Amino acid sequence: MNCPHCDEKVPLTWGRYFKAAFQHHLCPSCGKRFKVIVTASSFVVLLVATVIAAGMPAVVAFFLAHNFWYTIGAYVFFVVVLVLPFDRWLDSHVRPVKPVD
Numbered sequence: 001m002n003c004p005h006c007d008e009k010v011p012l013t014w015g016r017y018f019k020a021a022f023q024h025h026l027c028p029s030c031g032k033r034f035k036v037i038v039t040a041s042s043f044v045v046l047l048v049a050t051v052i053a054a055g056m057p058a059v060v061a062f063f064l065a066h067n068f069w070y071t072i073g074a075y076v077f078f079v080v081v082l083v084l085p086f087d088r089w090l091d092s093h094v095r096p097v098k099p100v101d
């Protein structure tokens with residue numbers, strides 16, 4: 001993603017991704033704040049990806065193990081392994097940014 005103030009390319013590291021409260025980021029070049037906009041379409045894409053990538057394995061885990069905790073564990077595992085990296089990629093490559101202040 002590029003800073004809307006100075007157009008510097010800001011790499012979205014995992015540290016920056018998890019520290020960004022309400023999608024607010026601090027540009028390391030100019031020090032100004034900007035926000036990643038979660039559009040409705042990117043939210044729907046993420047929701048569908050979550051159902052496919054984490055919901056379906058959880059359903060499979062439920063029918064294989066008949067155990068509530070395996071189902072929750074499979075869901076959380078696939079959210080962490082597949083959905084969070086996809087959300088970070090959406091933030092970094094797809095979602096628009098706008099200046100704050």
Ligand SMILES: [Zn+2]
Pocket residue numbers: 003004005006007008027028029030031032
């Ligand atoms: Zn900047």
